Amino acid sequence: MKSALTALLVIVFLPSAYAERSDRSNSFGFELGVGSGAAKIKNLSQGDSNYEAFSFRGRLNFPLIVGESYGFALLPGYRFSSLENSANNSQVETGKLEGFGAGIHLRLFKFYFGYELYQLSGGNQFVGTTSSHFEYEMLASNLVAGLLVPLKSAAILIEYNQLKGEIPSSATGLAEASSYSDGQFWINLRYNTDFEMGSLFGFLFD
Amino acid sequence: MERRFLQSKTFLRIFLVLVLSLVSACSKPSEGEFFQVAQGTTGETASRKLVFTISNGAANAIASYSESGKFLDLLADTSSSGLLMRGLAPFDSLHVLMANDGQDGLNLLSLEDGSVSSFVASSLFTGNIYNVVRDEERSRYYVIETNNIEAFNFNGLRLGNPYIPTTLGACVISGPRSLTMTKSGYLAVANYTNNDITVYDVSGASPTCVNSYTGYGNDRPTAIVGHSDGFLYIGFTTNDRIDRLAEDGSGIPTTITNDLAYVNNPTALLEMPDGSLLIASDGIDGISRIDTSGNPVEGGIFIKDALTGLVTQMSFLETE
Numbered sequence: 109m110k111s112a113l114t115a116l117l118v119i120v121f122l123p124s125a126y127a128e129r130s131d132r133s134n135s136f137g138f139e140l141g142v143g144s145g146a147a148k149i150k151n152l153s154q155g156d157s158n159y160e161a162f163s164f165r166g167r168l169n170f171p172l173i174v175g176e177s178y179g180f181a182l183l184p185g186y187r188f189s190s191l192e193n194s195a196n197n198s199q200v201e202t203g204k205l206e207g208f209g210a211g212i213h214l215r216l217f218k219f220y221f222g223y224e225l226y227q228l229s230g231g232n233q234f235v236g237t238t239s240s241h242f243e244y245e246m247l248a249s250n251l252v253a254g255l256l257v258p259l260k261s262a263a264i265l266i267e268y269n270q271l272k273g274e275i276p277s278s279a280t281g282l283a284e285a286s287s288y289s290d291g292q293f294w295i296n297l298r299y300n301t302d303f304e305m306g307s308l309f310g311f312l313f314d
Numbered sequence: 315m316e317r318r319f320l321q322s323k324t325f326l327r328i329f330l331v332l333v334l335s336l337v338s339a340c341s342k343p344s345e346g347e348f349f350q351v352a353q354g355t356t357g358e359t360a361s362r363k364l365v366f367t368i369s370n371g372a373a374n375a376i377a378s379y380s381e382s383g384k385f386l387d388l389l390a391d392t393s394s395s396g397l398l399m400r401g402l403a404p405f406d407s408l409h410v411l412m413a414n415d416g417q418d419g420l421n422l423l424s425l426e427d428g429s430v431s432s433f434v435a436s437s438l439f440t441g442n443i444y445n446v447v448r449d450e451e452r453s454r455y456y457v458i459e460t461n462n463i464e465a466f467n468f469n470g471l472r473l474g475n476p477y478i479p480t481t482l483g484a485c486v487i488s489g490p491r492s493l494t495m496t497k498s499g500y501l502a503v504a505n506y507t508n509n510d511i512t513v514y515d516v517s518g519a520s521p522t523c524v525n526s527y528t529g530y531g532n533d534r535p536t537a538i539v540g541h542s543d544g545f546l547y548i549g550f551t552t553n554d555r556i557d558r559l560a561e562d563g564s565g566i567p568t569t570i571t572n573d574l575a576y577v578n579n580p581t582a583l584l585e586m587p588d589g590s591l592l593i594a595s596d597g598i599d600g601i602s603r604i605d606t607s608g609n610p611v612e613g614g615i616f617i618k619d620a621l622t623g624l625v626t627q628m629s630f631l632e633t634e
Contacts, residue, residue, distance in 0.1 A: 146343035151620075158346035194343050201348050232349060277388075280620075286349070 137300040145292030159191040179215035203232040248273030265296040367399035370624035401445035413446040483523030485512035496540035496561035504538035513563035525563030539583035549580030571608030594625035
């Protein structure tokens with residue numbers, strides 16, 4: 109199902125990437141993406157709670173410095189993740205995690221690396237022998253690495269992220285914070301507008 | 315030229331779909347466990363709180379919940395300070411009294427800032443500390459110490475030496491784990507080692523033995539509560555069950571439930587305001603709820619979370 113949704117996004121959006129042939133890689137852009145992977149929360153007992161994660165996000169791309177083989181950009185964005193515990197039991201645990209953040213990306217040729225900070229709101233729901241829920245807020249850091257495939261007016265970004273944060277003890281009632289992490293593969297489609305920003309800080313490299 | 319472009323476009327689409335499908339399939343997490351939190355965490359406040367001590371070796375803490383079983387707060391975590399949480403009792407609206415083994419003593423836990431202060435110093439204890447109970451009528455606390463029962467007034471002054479010795483008339487204390495006040499004001503003790511239920515009259519100048527029920531073989535009575543219906547309810551960790559016995563220890567007990575889904579190594583019992591019973595069971599790592607006929611109430615499982623692994627004593631606190 110998740111793979112099919114991912115495939116659908118690619119098939120639907122790819123034609124738009126070829127619709128226009130002018131080079132807009134220096135310009136302001138926006139992107140949509142879907143991600144899939146695994147998330148983990150550390151239990152007080154040091155055991156792991158593992159989750160299947162499926163996510164989508166929107167990001168804006170503000171190129172601050174643009175060179176032929178390099179680039180530096182600011183990317184504010186929003187992400188939403190749906191989590192489902194993979195433990196095999198009559199109990200069911202699902203969760204969600206969403207919020208806004210921003211990051212900086214450094215591009216070298218077709219590869220890019222980035223660091224992002226997200227303020228996330230989350231919640232987990234337990235259904236089964238006992239039903240309960242808890243909600244939390246956390247500041248999470250996100251490392252990303254990816255490959256950018258330029259398509260003139262658009263670009264495809266294939267990306268992997270590692271997000272880490274701590275669920276505060278005030279939300280769980282436990283003696284200490286619980287570490288959260290997820291690693292997901294993403295496919296993003298970026299559409300570049302006509303609004304060029306690449307030359308704003310270009311003078312630094314002239 | 316156009317045909318080549320279209321071919322490359324199709325190839326790229328197929329390539330990406332295959333890559334993403336493969337990646338999605340390979341990134342499934344391994345099977346783990348469920349995330350264990352304190353149940354509820356709604357920020358709820360309540361004037362009457364369910365509180366219990368936990369002592370499972372590594373973890374020692376006191377947690378509070380609402381009457382409906384929603385987690386309110388972790389009042390204390392003494393895991394690193396060597397205070398083994400064996401019991402607790404209401405003290406005043408700002409403090410709860412804790413019975414601690416390890417560094418033997420009775421301590422007061424502030425409900426305002428979580429600070430711990432001494433109520434009865436460890437110098438007055440030499441043995442194994444277990445449950446403590448408040449005697450409202452006589453303004454005393456009774457606490458288990460090895461095979462004796464110690465008593466202290468509300469100012470922390472020791473009464474007797476000890477208050478109830480190992481042998482008092484027909485009552486013999488051996489490996490006691492829990493104690494309770496009954497509706498008529500008796501003090502009842504569940505003795506794990508000799509399997510007796512000993513009942514004392516503590517209304518006079520010195521205690522007397524009212525009765526000792528000695529018919530439990532080797533069933534290990536571990537938890538006991540005096541109910542407002544005039545009976546004692548007793549939990550056994552061998553032949554797991556809950557029995558009902560007259561509060562003076564006389565007569566023949568009856569078993570109200572032995573359903574292992576709700577009673578499995580019971581370690582603590584408490585009467586709810588509506589008369590139902592809470593049973594903390596080590597075997598199910600949770601607290602179940604039954605009526606006095608043994609039927610599960612509202613599904614039976616009342617609280618089951620990260621903090622209900624080994625509950626040593628439960629009580630209600632009235633707070634401002």
